[in-house]
Amino acid sequence: MSDKVLMKGNEAIAEAAICAGCRHYFGYPITPQTEVAAYMAKKMPKIGGTFLQAESEIAAINMVYGVSSTGHRVMTSSSSPGISLKSEGLSYLAGADLPALVVNVQRGGPGLGGIQPSQSDYFQATRGGGHGDYHMVVFAPASVQEMASLTVRGFEVADKYRVTSMILADGTMGQMMEPVDLSSLKSEYNPEKPWATTGTGKKREHNIVNSLYLKPEELEKTNFERYERYKKIEENETLYEEYLMDDAEICVAAFGIAARVSKNAINEARKEGIKVGLIRPITLWPFPKAPFEKAANKVKTFISVELSMGQMIEDVRLSTHDKANYMLCNRVGGMIPSPDEVLSAIRNAAKGGKN
């Protein structure tokens, strides 16, 4: 007997969060992430948790800030326009070193955009959508199973380093159904949080959760300290998958749904004798620089396949010191590149073409 159940990506995130011990969810309705909230609305009251539909995304992220201050695991989910609204809160979470999990099931933009899948929030997620120097750890799932497993990991990484983890999915990942093995979804990592505002019990000095430092030398110190932690995250938490890269002369860089489409195209191209492989970043921040840097010794052309106007391609170029050829294969606005479109780009690269 397998423990596998058929679930939508959005539901898998919600169930995984519960498995990870998250008992507090705050959200505001927006397509295409609605199922996360709907799942939480059904489940949380039955297990003594909180489901609260906030008055806005801004309120939701600040409720997350409140729960996280008390040391409990907490999450919110939204889609692109809603993440823009949450960005103030993301900056405050970073400034106060509060762990949290935030899900962005991306849709096309800018503005109200559309409701179809997109990856155009890459810059916002990896560079920090809010003000100030900060990063989130950004996970990019490419299957419903990963939607679940990276959610659990996201909570653990957030707690370990006192940072926000973001699941950067897209409308396809959120809506599609696949079998998920739930039995592996548990979190045994639950660190003490002596900094949390749980009431002093008159047994200790008061804890203060805060991001205000009026003395510049103190504020500088907090920034330096935070970046020391970011360095450790880069060393320990970078995730990626390599596919057929051993002999590759062409490297496709793609994450999420774009990586799945690309694998099909790569398999076809291999049948034609084209030496092409894939590097799929699973964490977008930290970006897996090492495998790209290594690949650049042999690879002549990198093709970045994205549902954006070319955002991740900048990290590919930076990681490879801009010494190869670079092509962008993209669709935007809710459109997804077909395997044939990616195959054409690979063939073009094999002929020495550039875009």
Place this chain on the structure above:
Amino acid sequence: MVVFDKPKSLTDVPMHYCPGCTHGIVHRLVAEAIDELGIEGDTIGIAPVGCSVMAYDYFTCDMIEAAHGRAPAVATGVKRADPKKIVFTYQGDGDLASIGMAETVHAAARNENITIIFINNAIYGMTGGQMAPTTLPGQVTQTSPYGRDVKACGYPIKVCEMLSQLDGATYIQRVAVNNIKNIKDAKKAILKAFKNQVENKGFSLIEVVSSCPTNWGMTPKAALEWVESNMIPYYPLGVYKDTTAKEETK
């Protein structure tokens, strides 16, 4: 014999408030309420953005600094996570009634079991005296240099009157701290607002009509007189809603 002492729930950190500012009085009343209810070890306070941003240094309980206007949302998170803890926010008029109005109204509508202390001094103090949502018609501020023109910038918002229309809110009262009698009344109201929460009665908000001598350009004494002659007539003191009174008379 000690006849006057600092409440236990206040730290020894010297307050940064201007001479004649009434924040110190209200901090004291809050601390006295916490002391009297014996809840210091179970209380979590939430500071706003504004003059009282550094309230987190002045109270001995655990404290959280919120983003501008978001204290009621942060308080909601804390209270939902730890319902047995006592959670209060301390907010000014710009924080609560301008940028944070949505958070204020919805926390009241949900009857969140929290306590809000709302300082109305009709001006943005921390940033140097700009027009607030509660600035009186005709009142001169840095951003209403010819006096608040209600045709151009609308009328002041009467928070207690507005919130008392919500089915959710439990206890809404406006008090002032411009004289001894009013301070005594304010003390009672603030104590009740905390006691309501201890007794799980729901959302309590106390609006404290306050003064800002620095940004009003007045001496502390003249500012207190201006509270009496200008602020209180526009913002009448009293209980605007109290569902606990109904319960008690049943």
